[in-house]
Amino acid sequence: MLDPILEIEKLCVAYGEHEVLQDVSITIQRGQFACLIGPNGAGKSTLLKTIVGLVRASGGSVVSRARQIGYVPQQLPLDAGLPLTVAEFLSLKLTRSRWWFGVRHSLREPIRAQLAEIGAAHLIDRRLGMLSGGEFQRILVAYALINDPDFLLLDEPLTGVDIRGGLSFDGLLHHLHDHRHITILMVSHDLHLVEHLSDVVFCINRDLCCLGHPDEVLKPENLAKAYGHLPGMVRDAGGSAFIPMANIH
Amino acid sequence: MEFLDLPQMQRAFIIALIAGPVAGLLGTFITLRRMSFFSDAISHGAMTGVTLGLTLRLASDVNSPAMQLTLVVFCTAIALLMAWLFERTTLHTDTVIAFSYTGSVALGVVLISRLHGYRKLEGALFGDILASSPADVWIIAGLGTITLGFLFLNMRALTLSIVQENLAKIEGVNIRVLNYAFVVLIAVVVALLLQQLGALLISGLIVVPAAAARVMAGTFRRMLIFSAGFGFVGAASGVFSSYHLDTPTGPTMVLCDVAILMLCLGARSVRRRPGEARPPAERQSETA
Numbered sequence: 162m163l164d165p166i167l168e169i170e171k172l173c174v175a176y177g178e179h180e181v182l183q184d185v186s187i188t189i190q191r192g193q194f195a196c197l198i199g200p201n202g203a204g205k206s207t208l209l210k211t212i213v214g215l216v217r218a219s220g221g222s223v224v225s226r227a228r229q230i231g232y233v234p235q236q237l238p239l240d241a242g243l244p245l246t247v248a249e250f251l252s253l254k255l256t257r258s259r260w261w262f263g264v265r266h267s268l269r270e271p272i273r274a275q276l277a278e279i280g281a282a283h284l285i286d287r288r289l290g291m292l293s294g295g296e297f298q299r300i301l302v303a304y305a306l307i308n309d310p311d312f313l314l315l316d317e318p319l320t321g322v323d324i325r326g327g328l329s330f331d332g333l334l335h336h337l338h339d340h341r342h343i344t345i346l347m348v349s350h351d352l353h354l355v356e357h358l359s360d361v362v363f364c365i366n367r368d369l370c371c372l373g374h375p376d377e378v379l380k381p382e383n384l385a386k387a388y389g390h391l392p393g394m395v396r397d398a399g400g401s402a403f404i405p406m407a408n409i410h
Numbered sequence: 411m412e413f414l415d416l417p418q419m420q421r422a423f424i425i426a427l428i429a430g431p432v433a434g435l436l437g438t439f440i441t442l443r444r445m446s447f448f449s450d451a452i453s454h455g456a457m458t459g460v461t462l463g464l465t466l467r468l469a470s471d472v473n474s475p476a477m478q479l480t481l482v483v484f485c486t487a488i489a490l491l492m493a494w495l496f497e498r499t500t501l502h503t504d505t506v507i508a509f510s511y512t513g514s515v516a517l518g519v520v521l522i523s524r525l526h527g528y529r530k531l532e533g534a535l536f537g538d539i540l541a542s543s544p545a546d547v548w549i550i551a552g553l554g555t556i557t558l559g560f561l562f563l564n565m566r567a568l569t570l571s572i573v574q575e576n577l578a579k580i581e582g583v584n585i586r587v588l589n590y591a592f593v594v595l596i597a598v599v600v601a602l603l604l605q606q607l608g609a610l611l612i613s614g615l616i617v618v619p620a621a622a623a624r625v626m627a628g629t630f631r632r633m634l635i636f637s638a639g640f641g642f643v644g645a646a647s648g649v650f651s652s653y654h655l656d657t658p659t660g661p662t663m664v665l666c667d668v669a670i671l672m673l674c675l676g677a678r679s680v681r682r683r684p685g686e687a688r689p690p691a692e693r694q695s696e697t698a
Contacts, residue, residue: 210576244630
Protein backbone atom coordinates (compact mmCIF):
# COMPACT_ATOMS: atom_id res chain seq x y z
CA MET A 162 0.00 0.00 0.00
CA LEU A 163 1.31 3.42 -0.92
CA ASP A 164 2.08 5.69 1.98
CA PRO A 165 3.81 8.85 0.74
CA ILE A 166 5.98 10.66 3.28
CA LEU A 167 6.79 13.46 0.84
CA GLU A 168 4.82 14.79 -2.12
CA ILE A 169 6.30 17.52 -4.25
CA GLU A 170 4.13 18.92 -7.03
CA LYS A 171 5.38 21.17 -9.83
CA LEU A 172 7.96 22.79 -7.57
CA CYS A 173 9.65 25.93 -8.86
CA VAL A 174 12.45 27.73 -7.02
CA ALA A 175 14.25 30.84 -8.21
CA TYR A 176 17.16 32.85 -6.81
CA GLY A 177 16.30 36.29 -8.13
CA GLU A 178 15.93 35.97 -11.89
CA HIS A 179 17.71 32.62 -12.00
CA GLU A 180 15.36 29.65 -11.94
CA VAL A 181 17.01 26.75 -10.13
CA LEU A 182 14.14 24.26 -10.13
CA GLN A 183 11.37 24.08 -12.68
CA ASP A 184 8.19 22.02 -12.32
CA VAL A 185 9.78 19.24 -10.29
CA SER A 186 7.36 16.59 -9.06
CA ILE A 187 8.59 13.86 -6.74
CA THR A 188 6.86 11.43 -4.41
CA ILE A 189 8.75 9.43 -1.80
CA GLN A 190 7.07 6.53 -0.04
CA ARG A 191 7.55 5.88 3.65
CA GLY A 192 10.43 3.44 4.19
CA GLN A 193 12.14 4.13 0.87
CA PHE A 194 15.81 4.93 0.42
CA ALA A 195 15.76 7.60 -2.28
CA CYS A 196 18.73 9.21 -3.96
CA LEU A 197 18.93 12.46 -5.83
CA ILE A 198 21.55 12.74 -8.54
CA GLY A 199 22.41 15.35 -11.12
CA PRO A 200 25.23 17.62 -12.22
CA ASN A 201 26.59 20.49 -10.14
CA GLY A 202 24.15 23.40 -10.07
CA ALA A 203 21.23 21.12 -10.95
CA GLY A 204 19.25 22.21 -7.89
CA LYS A 205 19.69 19.12 -5.73
CA SER A 206 20.75 20.95 -2.58
CA THR A 207 18.10 23.60 -3.23
CA LEU A 208 15.46 20.87 -3.37
CA LEU A 209 16.52 19.57 0.05
CA LYS A 210 16.62 23.10 1.48
CA THR A 211 13.11 23.73 0.15
CA ILE A 212 11.84 20.59 1.88
CA VAL A 213 13.21 21.73 5.26
CA GLY A 214 12.07 25.33 4.74
CA LEU A 215 15.44 26.99 4.27
CA VAL A 216 14.49 28.12 0.77
CA ARG A 217 11.10 29.44 -0.27
CA ALA A 218 9.40 27.95 -3.33
CA SER A 219 8.29 30.34 -6.03
CA GLY A 220 5.65 27.90 -7.23
CA GLY A 221 4.19 24.45 -6.66
CA SER A 222 3.81 22.62 -3.38
CA VAL A 223 5.80 20.54 -0.92
CA VAL A 224 3.75 18.35 1.40
CA SER A 225 5.61 16.41 4.07
CA ARG A 226 3.83 13.82 6.20
CA ALA A 227 6.93 13.10 8.25
CA ARG A 228 6.59 13.28 12.03
CA GLN A 229 10.08 14.76 12.25
CA ILE A 230 12.63 15.59 9.58
CA GLY A 231 16.38 15.32 10.21
CA TYR A 232 18.68 17.32 7.93
CA VAL A 233 22.38 16.75 7.33
CA PRO A 234 23.68 19.80 5.46
CA GLN A 235 26.48 19.82 2.95
CA GLN A 236 29.75 19.87 4.84
CA LEU A 237 31.42 23.25 4.98
CA PRO A 238 34.97 23.98 6.12
CA LEU A 239 35.00 24.40 9.89
CA ASP A 240 37.34 26.63 11.89
CA ALA A 241 39.92 24.11 13.15
CA GLY A 242 40.39 26.12 16.35
CA LEU A 243 36.70 26.33 17.24
CA PRO A 244 36.62 25.12 20.85
CA LEU A 245 33.18 23.52 20.57
CA THR A 246 33.15 19.87 21.59
CA VAL A 247 30.96 17.19 20.05
CA ALA A 248 28.96 16.97 23.30
CA GLU A 249 28.43 20.73 23.33
CA PHE A 250 27.37 20.71 19.68
CA LEU A 251 24.78 17.98 20.25
CA SER A 252 23.57 19.65 23.44
CA LEU A 253 22.69 22.73 21.36
CA LYS A 254 19.99 20.64 19.70
CA LEU A 255 18.89 18.90 22.89
CA THR A 256 18.44 22.22 24.70
CA ARG A 257 15.13 23.78 23.87
CA SER A 258 15.51 27.13 25.62
CA ARG A 259 17.36 30.16 24.20
CA TRP A 260 19.70 30.01 27.16
CA TRP A 261 22.60 27.61 26.71
CA PHE A 262 25.82 27.39 28.64
CA GLY A 263 27.58 24.16 27.75
CA VAL A 264 26.54 20.58 28.40
CA ARG A 265 24.23 20.06 31.37
CA HIS A 266 25.16 16.99 33.38
CA SER A 267 21.78 15.38 32.68
CA LEU A 268 22.41 15.57 28.92
CA ARG A 269 25.69 13.68 28.83
CA GLU A 270 24.09 10.22 28.94
CA PRO A 271 21.57 10.85 26.13
CA ILE A 272 24.40 12.33 24.06
CA ARG A 273 26.66 9.35 24.72
CA ALA A 274 23.83 6.96 23.75
CA GLN A 275 23.17 8.90 20.56
CA LEU A 276 26.82 8.76 19.63
CA ALA A 277 27.13 5.07 20.55
CA GLU A 278 24.40 4.19 18.07
CA ILE A 279 26.41 5.60 15.20
CA GLY A 280 29.72 4.24 16.50
CA ALA A 281 31.10 7.59 17.61
CA ALA A 282 30.93 7.49 21.43
CA HIS A 283 34.70 7.95 21.61
CA LEU A 284 34.36 11.37 19.98
CA ILE A 285 32.17 12.86 22.73
CA ASP A 286 34.82 15.22 24.14
CA ARG A 287 36.66 15.95 20.91
CA ARG A 288 36.53 19.42 19.41
CA LEU A 289 34.58 19.70 16.16
CA GLY A 290 37.49 21.37 14.41
CA MET A 291 39.74 18.40 15.21
CA LEU A 292 37.52 15.80 13.54
CA SER A 293 38.31 14.24 10.18
CA GLY A 294 35.80 14.68 7.34
CA GLY A 295 34.21 11.28 7.98
CA GLU A 296 34.02 11.82 11.75
CA PHE A 297 32.42 15.23 11.36
CA GLN A 298 29.89 13.76 8.93
CA ARG A 299 28.90 11.16 11.52
CA ILE A 300 28.46 13.88 14.11
CA LEU A 301 26.21 15.81 11.73
CA VAL A 302 24.14 12.62 11.33
CA ALA A 303 23.99 12.21 15.12
CA TYR A 304 22.80 15.82 15.35
CA ALA A 305 20.12 15.18 12.73
CA LEU A 306 18.97 12.02 14.54
CA ILE A 307 18.17 13.85 17.78
CA ASN A 308 14.39 14.05 18.27
CA ASP A 309 14.03 10.70 16.51
CA PRO A 310 13.22 11.73 12.92
CA ASP A 311 11.33 9.38 10.61
CA PHE A 312 12.65 11.14 7.49
CA LEU A 313 16.33 11.95 7.00
CA LEU A 314 17.71 14.27 4.33
CA LEU A 315 21.45 14.07 3.56
CA ASP A 316 23.18 16.56 1.28
CA GLU A 317 26.29 15.03 -0.28
CA PRO A 318 27.37 13.35 2.95
CA LEU A 319 30.49 11.78 1.46
CA THR A 320 32.15 14.96 0.25
CA GLY A 321 35.67 15.00 1.64
CA VAL A 322 35.37 11.49 3.11
CA ASP A 323 38.03 8.90 2.20
CA ILE A 324 37.29 5.33 1.01
CA ARG A 325 37.39 3.79 4.48
CA GLY A 326 35.16 6.52 5.87
CA GLY A 327 32.82 6.09 2.91
CA LEU A 328 32.43 2.35 3.45
CA SER A 329 31.80 2.86 7.13
CA PHE A 330 29.26 5.58 6.37
CA ASP A 331 27.57 3.21 3.94
CA GLY A 332 27.08 0.78 6.85
CA LEU A 333 25.64 3.53 9.02
CA LEU A 334 23.07 4.43 6.37
CA HIS A 335 22.14 0.76 6.03
CA HIS A 336 21.60 0.59 9.77
CA LEU A 337 19.42 3.69 9.88
CA HIS A 338 17.29 2.51 6.99
CA ASP A 339 16.99 -1.18 7.80
CA HIS A 340 16.92 -1.15 11.61
CA ARG A 341 15.49 2.24 12.52
CA HIS A 342 13.20 2.25 9.49
CA ILE A 343 14.03 5.83 8.64
CA THR A 344 13.01 7.05 5.20
CA ILE A 345 16.08 8.57 3.56
CA LEU A 346 16.55 11.09 0.76
CA MET A 347 20.22 11.53 -0.07
CA VAL A 348 21.96 13.78 -2.57
CA SER A 349 25.06 12.09 -3.92
CA HIS A 350 27.52 12.16 -6.79
CA ASP A 351 28.71 8.69 -5.87
CA LEU A 352 26.88 6.47 -8.36
CA HIS A 353 28.24 3.24 -6.82
CA LEU A 354 26.73 4.19 -3.47
CA VAL A 355 23.49 5.26 -5.12
CA GLU A 356 23.20 1.98 -6.95
CA HIS A 357 24.09 0.00 -3.88
CA LEU A 358 21.80 1.70 -1.36
CA SER A 359 18.76 3.20 -3.03
CA ASP A 360 15.31 1.87 -3.84
CA VAL A 361 14.53 4.79 -6.07
CA VAL A 362 16.67 7.37 -7.87
CA PHE A 363 15.64 10.84 -9.03
CA CYS A 364 17.85 12.43 -11.61
CA ILE A 365 17.42 16.19 -11.91
CA ASN A 366 18.92 19.04 -13.83
CA ARG A 367 16.62 21.97 -12.99
CA ASP A 368 13.71 19.71 -13.94
CA LEU A 369 13.19 16.02 -13.33
CA CYS A 370 15.07 14.12 -16.06
CA CYS A 371 14.22 10.58 -15.01
CA LEU A 372 13.22 8.52 -12.00
CA GLY A 373 12.90 4.90 -11.05
CA HIS A 374 14.81 1.93 -9.73
CA PRO A 375 18.60 2.43 -9.88
CA ASP A 376 18.89 -0.38 -12.46
CA GLU A 377 16.70 1.67 -14.78
CA VAL A 378 17.99 5.15 -14.04
CA LEU A 379 21.73 4.56 -13.88
CA LYS A 380 22.10 3.88 -17.57
CA PRO A 381 24.35 5.99 -19.77
CA GLU A 382 21.46 7.24 -21.91
CA ASN A 383 19.53 8.40 -18.82
CA LEU A 384 22.56 10.02 -17.22
CA ALA A 385 23.24 11.80 -20.50
CA LYS A 386 19.86 13.50 -20.19
CA ALA A 387 20.88 15.07 -16.91
CA TYR A 388 24.58 15.62 -17.39
CA GLY A 389 24.33 16.92 -20.95
CA HIS A 390 26.98 14.67 -22.39
CA LEU A 391 28.49 11.33 -21.50
CA PRO A 392 31.87 11.71 -19.89
CA GLY A 393 32.46 7.99 -20.35
CA MET A 394 33.78 7.75 -16.83
CA VAL A 395 32.24 8.20 -13.42
CA ARG A 396 33.75 8.76 -10.01
CA ASP A 397 34.37 5.75 -7.86
CA ALA A 398 33.12 5.33 -4.25
CA GLY A 399 34.98 7.78 -2.05
CA GLY A 400 35.78 9.94 -5.04
CA SER A 401 39.32 8.63 -5.26
CA ALA A 402 39.21 6.88 -8.61
CA PHE A 403 37.30 6.76 -11.85
CA ILE A 404 35.69 3.76 -13.44
CA PRO A 405 34.28 3.38 -16.94
CA MET A 406 30.57 4.15 -17.10
CA ALA A 407 30.06 0.83 -18.89
CA ASN A 408 31.08 -1.03 -15.74
CA ILE A 409 28.01 0.20 -13.87
CA HIS A 410 25.77 -2.00 -16.00
CA MET B 411 43.87 49.93 47.91
CA GLU B 412 45.21 53.43 48.24
CA PHE B 413 44.58 54.08 44.57
CA LEU B 414 40.85 53.85 45.19
CA ASP B 415 40.84 56.86 47.50
CA LEU B 416 40.31 59.17 44.56
CA PRO B 417 36.72 59.37 43.24
CA GLN B 418 37.88 59.40 39.58
CA MET B 419 39.91 56.23 40.21
CA GLN B 420 36.89 54.59 41.83
CA ARG B 421 34.78 55.39 38.80
CA ALA B 422 37.49 54.26 36.39
CA PHE B 423 37.89 50.99 38.33
CA ILE B 424 34.16 50.26 38.30
CA ILE B 425 33.90 51.00 34.57
CA ALA B 426 36.96 48.83 33.86
CA LEU B 427 35.55 45.94 35.89
CA ILE B 428 32.31 46.09 33.92
CA ALA B 429 33.77 46.81 30.48
CA GLY B 430 36.58 44.23 30.68
CA PRO B 431 34.53 41.04 31.05
CA VAL B 432 31.63 42.30 28.94
CA ALA B 433 33.94 43.23 26.04
CA GLY B 434 35.79 39.91 26.45
CA LEU B 435 32.55 37.92 26.28
CA LEU B 436 31.34 39.90 23.27
CA GLY B 437 34.78 39.33 21.73
CA THR B 438 34.25 35.55 21.89
CA PHE B 439 31.48 35.78 19.33
CA ILE B 440 33.17 38.54 17.34
CA THR B 441 36.35 36.50 16.89
CA LEU B 442 34.59 33.20 16.21
CA ARG B 443 32.41 34.93 13.63
CA ARG B 444 35.62 36.37 12.14
CA MET B 445 34.43 39.93 12.70
CA SER B 446 37.48 41.31 14.51
CA PHE B 447 38.10 43.88 11.80
CA PHE B 448 34.43 44.78 11.80
CA SER B 449 34.66 46.15 15.35
CA ASP B 450 37.95 47.81 14.41
CA ALA B 451 36.33 49.50 11.39
CA ILE B 452 33.48 50.81 13.54
CA SER B 453 35.80 52.18 16.21
CA HIS B 454 37.97 53.97 13.64
CA GLY B 455 34.91 55.19 11.76
CA ALA B 456 33.65 56.56 15.08
CA MET B 457 36.33 59.26 14.80
CA THR B 458 34.30 60.65 11.92
CA GLY B 459 31.25 60.61 14.21
CA VAL B 460 33.19 62.70 16.71
CA THR B 461 34.31 65.25 14.11
CA LEU B 462 30.81 65.33 12.64
CA GLY B 463 29.34 66.00 16.07
CA LEU B 464 31.80 68.84 16.68
CA THR B 465 31.57 70.31 13.15
CA LEU B 466 27.78 70.33 13.11
CA ARG B 467 27.76 71.59 16.71
CA LEU B 468 25.67 68.63 17.83
CA ALA B 469 27.94 68.38 20.87
CA SER B 470 30.28 70.83 22.55
CA ASP B 471 33.02 68.33 23.49
CA VAL B 472 34.00 64.70 23.23
CA ASN B 473 32.85 63.80 26.74
CA SER B 474 29.33 65.23 26.56
CA PRO B 475 26.16 63.08 26.60
CA ALA B 476 25.19 64.67 23.26
CA MET B 477 28.40 63.27 21.76
CA GLN B 478 27.59 59.82 23.16
CA LEU B 479 24.20 59.95 21.45
CA THR B 480 25.81 61.18 18.20
CA LEU B 481 28.30 58.31 18.32
CA VAL B 482 25.65 55.68 18.99
CA VAL B 483 23.66 56.89 15.97
CA PHE B 484 26.72 57.22 13.72
CA CYS B 485 28.32 53.88 14.68
CA THR B 486 24.98 52.08 14.34
CA ALA B 487 24.51 53.60 10.87
CA ILE B 488 27.99 52.45 9.76
CA ALA B 489 27.43 48.97 11.21
CA LEU B 490 24.05 48.59 9.50
CA LEU B 491 25.48 49.83 6.21
CA MET B 492 28.28 47.27 6.36
CA ALA B 493 25.87 44.47 7.35
CA TRP B 494 23.57 45.45 4.47
CA LEU B 495 26.49 45.39 2.02
CA PHE B 496 27.57 41.94 3.29
CA GLU B 497 24.06 40.68 2.69
CA ARG B 498 23.14 42.35 -0.57
CA THR B 499 26.34 42.44 -2.60
CA THR B 500 28.87 39.89 -3.79
CA LEU B 501 31.75 41.91 -2.32
CA HIS B 502 34.03 40.04 0.07
CA THR B 503 33.69 40.86 3.76
CA ASP B 504 37.22 42.28 3.94
CA THR B 505 36.53 44.51 0.93
CA VAL B 506 33.38 45.95 2.52
CA ILE B 507 35.23 46.55 5.79
CA ALA B 508 38.22 48.13 4.01
CA PHE B 509 36.22 50.64 2.04
CA SER B 510 33.84 51.48 4.91
CA TYR B 511 36.84 51.92 7.18
CA THR B 512 38.95 54.05 4.86
CA GLY B 513 35.94 55.96 3.56
CA SER B 514 34.77 57.00 7.01
CA VAL B 515 38.31 57.81 8.18
CA ALA B 516 38.86 59.91 5.03
CA LEU B 517 35.64 61.81 5.71
CA GLY B 518 36.79 62.32 9.29
CA VAL B 519 40.12 63.78 8.16
CA VAL B 520 38.35 66.17 5.77
CA LEU B 521 36.05 67.27 8.59
CA ILE B 522 38.98 67.63 11.02
CA SER B 523 40.55 70.16 8.64
CA ARG B 524 37.47 72.31 9.22
CA LEU B 525 37.86 72.12 12.97
CA HIS B 526 39.91 74.68 14.83
CA GLY B 527 41.57 72.75 17.62
CA TYR B 528 42.64 69.20 16.83
CA ARG B 529 43.39 68.61 20.49
CA LYS B 530 39.68 68.16 21.04
CA LEU B 531 40.02 64.83 19.26
CA GLU B 532 42.80 63.42 21.42
CA GLY B 533 40.30 62.15 23.96
CA ALA B 534 38.40 60.28 21.26
CA LEU B 535 41.56 58.75 19.81
CA PHE B 536 43.08 57.42 23.03
CA GLY B 537 40.20 57.78 25.49
CA ASP B 538 40.36 58.92 29.08
CA ILE B 539 38.74 56.58 31.56
CA LEU B 540 39.77 58.86 34.45
CA ALA B 541 37.54 61.62 33.04
CA SER B 542 34.43 59.43 33.49
CA SER B 543 31.53 61.05 35.29
CA PRO B 544 29.14 59.32 37.74
CA ALA B 545 26.61 59.28 34.88
CA ASP B 546 29.13 57.38 32.73
CA VAL B 547 29.32 54.66 35.39
CA TRP B 548 25.55 54.18 35.15
CA ILE B 549 25.65 54.24 31.34
CA ILE B 550 28.38 51.58 31.22
CA ALA B 551 26.53 49.50 33.83
CA GLY B 552 23.39 49.68 31.66
CA LEU B 553 25.43 48.83 28.57
CA GLY B 554 26.93 45.82 30.37
CA THR B 555 23.51 44.57 31.44
CA ILE B 556 22.09 44.90 27.92
CA THR B 557 25.10 43.23 26.32
CA LEU B 558 25.10 40.30 28.75
CA GLY B 559 21.32 39.98 28.42
CA PHE B 560 21.55 39.86 24.63
CA LEU B 561 24.42 37.37 24.62
CA PHE B 562 22.89 35.00 27.14
CA LEU B 563 19.39 35.15 25.64
CA ASN B 564 20.84 34.33 22.22
CA MET B 565 23.71 32.10 23.31
CA ARG B 566 22.28 28.96 21.65
CA ALA B 567 21.46 30.73 18.39
CA LEU B 568 24.80 32.54 18.23
CA THR B 569 26.75 29.35 18.90
CA LEU B 570 24.80 27.29 16.35
CA SER B 571 25.26 29.98 13.72
CA ILE B 572 29.03 29.78 14.21
CA VAL B 573 28.95 26.11 13.15
CA GLN B 574 26.51 26.68 10.28
CA GLU B 575 23.79 29.26 9.84
CA ASN B 576 21.45 26.74 8.20
CA LEU B 577 21.43 24.63 11.37
CA ALA B 578 20.31 27.67 13.36
CA LYS B 579 17.65 28.55 10.77
CA ILE B 580 16.16 25.05 10.99
CA GLU B 581 15.90 25.51 14.76
CA GLY B 582 13.70 28.53 14.08
CA VAL B 583 16.34 31.23 14.52
CA ASN B 584 15.78 34.32 12.40
CA ILE B 585 19.42 34.65 11.30
CA ARG B 586 18.89 37.93 9.49
CA VAL B 587 17.47 39.62 12.58
CA LEU B 588 20.14 38.02 14.78
CA ASN B 589 22.97 39.23 12.54
CA TYR B 590 21.64 42.78 12.34
CA ALA B 591 21.02 42.89 16.11
CA PHE B 592 24.56 41.64 16.72
CA VAL B 593 26.20 44.34 14.59
CA VAL B 594 24.05 47.02 16.25
CA LEU B 595 25.21 45.71 19.64
CA ILE B 596 28.87 45.95 18.55
CA ALA B 597 28.26 49.50 17.32
CA VAL B 598 26.63 50.61 20.59
CA VAL B 599 29.37 49.03 22.72
CA VAL B 600 32.08 50.72 20.64
CA ALA B 601 30.28 54.08 20.67
CA LEU B 602 29.76 54.11 24.43
CA LEU B 603 33.26 52.91 25.32
CA LEU B 604 34.96 55.36 22.96
CA GLN B 605 35.31 58.11 25.55
CA GLN B 606 36.86 55.74 28.05
CA LEU B 607 39.16 53.71 25.81
CA GLY B 608 39.59 55.61 22.58
CA ALA B 609 39.02 54.63 18.97
CA LEU B 610 42.48 53.09 18.63
CA LEU B 611 42.22 50.79 21.63
CA ILE B 612 38.65 49.50 21.93
CA SER B 613 39.24 46.58 19.59
CA GLY B 614 42.10 45.43 21.79
CA LEU B 615 39.81 45.18 24.79
CA ILE B 616 37.28 43.20 22.75
CA VAL B 617 39.53 40.88 20.73
CA VAL B 618 42.60 40.16 22.90
CA PRO B 619 40.92 38.46 25.93
CA ALA B 620 38.86 36.32 23.54
CA ALA B 621 42.02 35.36 21.64
CA ALA B 622 43.73 34.36 24.90
CA ALA B 623 40.65 32.35 25.92
CA ARG B 624 40.61 30.57 22.56
CA VAL B 625 44.24 29.55 23.07
CA MET B 626 43.54 28.06 26.50
CA ALA B 627 40.00 26.69 26.30
CA GLY B 628 39.24 23.09 25.39
CA THR B 629 35.48 23.63 25.35
CA PHE B 630 33.19 26.43 24.29
CA ARG B 631 31.94 26.89 27.83
CA ARG B 632 35.49 27.40 29.05
CA MET B 633 36.18 29.87 26.26
CA LEU B 634 33.24 31.97 27.47
CA ILE B 635 34.42 31.81 31.09
CA PHE B 636 38.07 32.48 30.21
CA SER B 637 37.31 35.43 27.92
CA ALA B 638 35.21 37.12 30.61
CA GLY B 639 37.82 36.23 33.25
CA PHE B 640 40.80 37.44 31.23
CA GLY B 641 38.88 40.63 30.37
CA PHE B 642 38.22 41.19 34.08
CA VAL B 643 41.82 40.52 35.16
CA GLY B 644 43.28 42.61 32.30
CA ALA B 645 41.02 45.58 33.08
CA ALA B 646 41.55 45.46 36.86
CA SER B 647 45.33 45.02 36.60
CA GLY B 648 45.43 47.74 33.93
CA VAL B 649 43.79 50.35 36.18
CA PHE B 650 45.93 49.28 39.14
CA SER B 651 49.19 49.32 37.14
CA SER B 652 48.45 52.64 35.47
CA TYR B 653 48.06 54.29 38.90
CA HIS B 654 51.35 52.93 40.24
CA LEU B 655 53.34 53.34 37.00
CA ASP B 656 51.74 56.68 36.19
CA THR B 657 50.80 55.55 32.66
CA PRO B 658 47.63 56.23 30.62
CA THR B 659 44.91 53.89 31.90
CA GLY B 660 43.26 52.72 28.65
CA PRO B 661 46.51 51.71 26.92
CA THR B 662 47.73 50.03 30.14
CA MET B 663 44.54 47.93 30.26
CA VAL B 664 45.11 46.76 26.68
CA LEU B 665 48.79 46.05 27.44
CA CYS B 666 47.73 43.88 30.38
CA ASP B 667 45.38 41.98 28.05
CA VAL B 668 48.24 41.50 25.59
CA ALA B 669 50.48 40.24 28.43
CA ILE B 670 47.79 37.69 29.37
CA LEU B 671 47.62 36.55 25.74
CA MET B 672 51.41 36.14 25.63
CA LEU B 673 51.35 34.10 28.85
CA CYS B 674 48.62 31.89 27.41
CA LEU B 675 50.54 31.36 24.18
CA GLY B 676 53.63 30.49 26.20
CA ALA B 677 51.74 28.07 28.41
CA ARG B 678 50.14 26.34 25.45
CA SER B 679 53.39 25.97 23.58
CA VAL B 680 54.87 23.92 26.41
CA ARG B 681 51.81 21.84 27.24
CA ARG B 682 49.17 20.34 25.00
CA ARG B 683 45.69 20.25 26.55
CA PRO B 684 44.90 16.88 28.21
CA GLY B 685 42.98 14.66 25.81
CA GLU B 686 43.44 17.05 22.94
CA ALA B 687 43.76 15.27 19.65
CA ARG B 688 46.18 16.53 17.05
CA PRO B 689 44.77 18.13 13.94
CA PRO B 690 43.86 15.63 11.19
CA ALA B 691 46.49 17.12 8.87
CA GLU B 692 49.21 16.45 11.46
CA ARG B 693 48.05 12.87 11.92
CA GLN B 694 47.85 12.24 8.20
CA SER B 695 51.38 13.51 7.62
CA GLU B 696 52.66 11.02 10.20
CA THR B 697 50.88 8.03 8.67
CA ALA B 698 51.85 8.95 5.11
